[in-house]
Amino acid sequence: MDRPGGLSVRLRLTLSYAGFLMLAGVLLLAAGWVFLNYVVHPGLILLPDYRYAVVRQFAPTAAVVLAYLLVFGLLGGWILAGRMLAPLARITDATRLAAKGSLSHRIELAGRQDEFRELADTFDAMLVRLEAHVAEQQRFAANASHELRTPLAITQTLLDVARNDPDRHIGELVDRLHFVNARAIDLTEALLLLSRADQRSFTREHVDLSLSVEEATETLLPLAEERGLTIETSGDLAPTIGSPALLLQLTTNLVHNAIVHNLPEQGTVWVTTSVRPGIVVLTVENTGEKLAPQLAATLVEPFQRGTERIRTDHAGVGLGLAIVKSITEAHDGTLALTPRAEGGLRVTVRLPAAPPAT
Template sequence: MEGMSVRQETVGRAPGMSVRLKLTLSYAGFLVVAGGLLLAATGVFILSYGSLGPAHTGVVRSPQSAAMVRAFAPTAVAVMAFLLVFGLIGGWILAGRMLAPLTRITAATRMATTGSLSHRIRLPGRNDELRELADALDTMLARLEAHVASQRRFAANASHELRTPLAISKTLLDVARADANHDTGELIDRLHTVNTRAIDLTEALLLLSRADEQSFSREPVDLSLLAEEATETLLPLAEKHGVTIETGGDIAPTSGSPTLLLQLTANLVHNAIVHNLPEQGTVWVNTSVRPRAVVLTVENTGVKLTPQLVSTLTEPFQRGTERILTDHAGVGLGLAIVQTITHAHDGTLTLTPRSAGGLRITVELPAAPSALSER
């Protein structure tokens, strides 16, 4: 509604004088005023010179002064007219050349409002204020295009992922309806599994949206305590998979949402457990402190990963098909949620493949203001 009201206000605005015409009149007016002042100074000089006689006699020559002024007046009028015409023509041409980049910028902006984000201004010439503006708009359009493309992929993937459990449920119900002697217990179990997956996916999508909108209050948080809590919660899962978890590090005070940061930590530890070696795997969880930041590092053993695959793991619904998958592979939003929560807390997320196999994930967040003041 706000966007519509702004658009209606803009459309209903009365047309005004163009900037080019304003600049033209400004140039011409300045030139005429400057020429008028120069001519006035010349006239004063003529009057002063003509009214003085020879220095040794002091005789005043008023008739000669009047004649000089009458001779000078037509020339002054002609010069003023020439300056006016020259100022208007020259100002119009000069203003057009100065405003030409703005025309290109306006055209690109209008194309962007219609949904065409692939167009770029690419303003030529040396660096100046208009070139900086054009480059900034090009950068903004590139980011918007990437964001829109990402949102479209996300919407398509989310629709597909939500459609799958619904389609499975419909198929199971159709089979049960067609076969009255079908085992209802097995049907209920399968429907429960499918429904649980749909609920997990929906909650993950809601969490992702909440973190992306940054609709949360910031509180003091110690990442080391969150790491311990997430590790204790997921310890049974680690024991089931034969994975050993090693924790350690320093107190890491930051500020943010305890719930979201706990979800971030739990997602990292969960991924490190289920995407590990088939047996005798290890997960290392560590917290550390830097001059102006705190760092959470989660590292795990596993198969060797290529940098190309690692670069895609934060994409929504990317499950890393080259890694070892289990029944706890999740809905493919774990690292996407981690990345969104990290960015929402003004942090950075770094994924690095280990040379011996597995993955090393580092989350760096700003240190709490109180911790910085104590140093």
Template sequence: MSVRLKLTLSYAGFLILAGVVLLATVWVFLLRYVPDAPRGEPGRDQLESGVPAMHTPTRDELLQAFAPRAGQVLAFLLLFGLAGGWLLAGRMLTPLDRITLAVRLAAIGSLAHRIRLPGRRDEFRELADAFDNMLARLEAHVAEQQRFAANASHELRTPLAISQALLDVARNDPTHDPGELVERLRAVNTRAIDLTEALLLLSRAGRRSFRREPVDLSLVAEEATETLLPLAEQHGVTIETAGDQATAVGSPALLLQLTTNLVHNAILYNLPRDGTVRVTTSVAPDAVELTVENTGEPLPSVTTLVEPFQRGTGRTRTDHGGVGLGLAIVKSITEAHEGILTLTPRDDGGLHVAVRLPAAPPPTGC
């Protein structure tokens, strides 16, 4: 049976039950004033006064008069309950028709449709609003994945196209220096490998398939800065580290990758000379925070920096040698650790990045 029919029968059944209880109550009330059998002859006072005696019906007579009327009332209640229940059920289930339509459209790929259920806020309105929010997030996610696939294809096609061009030159020009060709092919191949590894890391962080354990962000920051210190010296950038012990829960490898990416970006996208990178860790109630701040050119907008293959204010290739996934990986790792990533442009140029993660619970005593 359909839900509408079930609700109709439920309404009608409840109405019949209420009618039976009401009629039974009336019957019990009447029985208190009705004798079991007819009373005797009228008294002498009644005969002498000439006042006719009133006839009091017995229970059998009352039942014969009451039962047909009660049956008629119950029949009316049944018909009324079925008709009224059918109309009420249809009215109550009308929002489900709009929700069902939206689900069917989403199932065939139409994610732009929204229910936008009018009326007061009730259970159906909350369900419709929740479904609209889900569709909006799903549409944004699909659009992001499509952009990511297109950008990844473009980035991967570039080294392949360069390799093919170099090989064509070598085939058409036998006198070309093979050492130079090999070196250029090696550089192109290295970039393709770096890009592929970054894509795999991004996918791994998005799946959240990693073991969680306590990780001290201050030690992670020290390891990352020590690893990138030669690169900082090469670019004339000074790295400063400070902060207290800040223990989060997560993957040590992923959190090290997150910190390394932030420090690496801060070094590369800095001032041409005398740049500074400041790495700090701090502890807040129920959270720990890692901040990486660097000097650099003024940034008019930072909203697109966390998208894959975005560099600066657009998809512009630079000589920094990055693959355009640094901050996208940072965002994915932060979300996988249930944290919050905040990017803020500095007033005098550069970027301030804060990663806020849930703090590790205090160790329990033995």
């Protein structure tokens, strides 16, 4: 946005400092002149000629003093303003670099804590978060492109094979195309859901997490029985404020993840809800292979399934826990993943509790 040019802040501070110094000098000299001419001193009689002589001597001296004050005020004000505004110049340079796309630069302003130091530290913290967010978005876009390209490539291969082999069984081709297309649709819907949670574009209502747990476990119970797993639910009413659909999706993703990444048979999934001062807690645990803490910390990243986990037909598209993280953050909550010593994973979601009904 083009704006008309004006005086720099340094020049304005210099003129302000010099003007204030000149004003103080004028007032001081005026007070001296008034004192010499109008204040009556007991026992001292000044003749008019002597009074006029004093004034004539005082005026040139006052002019010289004011001239020195003006020069000193301009020079001193310029130097002081430059020193005071030096941190602001560093912050401005860092802002220009960030505007050009360089987010790795940091101000790292030294010195004691003051307004400029606080501004610089806040700007550095913003750059750290922004750089991490941009890196995450770039990584997500790359992963999403790769994941979306895979079903398209498979579809293209199947169609090429069918074109080159007209006698191929059409039913088998249709089934495989249907499966690949369903995976692509699931991935697209997951991406849309993740975007919706990140944008926080939803209406907040009273939600009981225990009811979400009940609905999710009932929906996924056939899958658990098919895999020979047991789902155990317990806990109290867990009222919170949020989107019923998103919180149900959060619970469903956690339970589904606990079922899919479990023991081949005779595994267990535990789902509990609890209430603590100011928060409600949803905990989902499962049996399974032992996970390293470093691996567990990366499972919330998009398309991260874990190198030690076996992908099955129900493994999803790698966005389950990423969606859980986004929904949790959209509801001002926290998410924690902890490997169980016996094997498996413990996922804990903490959300703000709903205020008591009035």
